[in-house]
Amino acid sequence: MQLQAILPTLLCSLAIAGVFSSARALTQEEIVARLESAGYSQIRQAPSGKIKSFKAVKNGQEVSVIVDSTGHIQELR
Numbered sequence: 001m002q003l004q005a006i007l008p009t010l011l012c013s014l015a016i017a018g019v020f021s022s023a024r025a026l027t028q029e030e031i032v033a034r035l036e037s038a039g040y041s042q043i044r045q046a047p048s049g050k051i052k053s054f055k056a057v058k059n060g061q062e063v064s065v066i067v068d069s070t071g072h073i074q075e076l077r
Helices: 004-024 028-037
Strands: 040-045 053-057 061-067 073-076
Touching: 004 053, 028 040, 028 061
Parallel strands: none
Antiparallel strands: 040 053, 053 061, 061 073
16 A cells, blocks of 8 residues: 555544544643642632632632633632
8 A cells, every 4th residue: 555545544643633632621730730820829629510610719818710621710709
């Protein structure tokens, strides 16, 4: 079999593998590290559904935050 014949299939497979490998959820440790680097302390996960929500302290006040699968942090008011 010639390389030219399988090249399109090979490239497509590599592209699909790259998409799926980069689309993983953050681990608990990665989320805590992101929260700490954003200035939060005393971080603990709050019971919730599919969204990861946390209680933490920032600037001396307890806040509730959510972290999405990309690591974006949003404080709840």
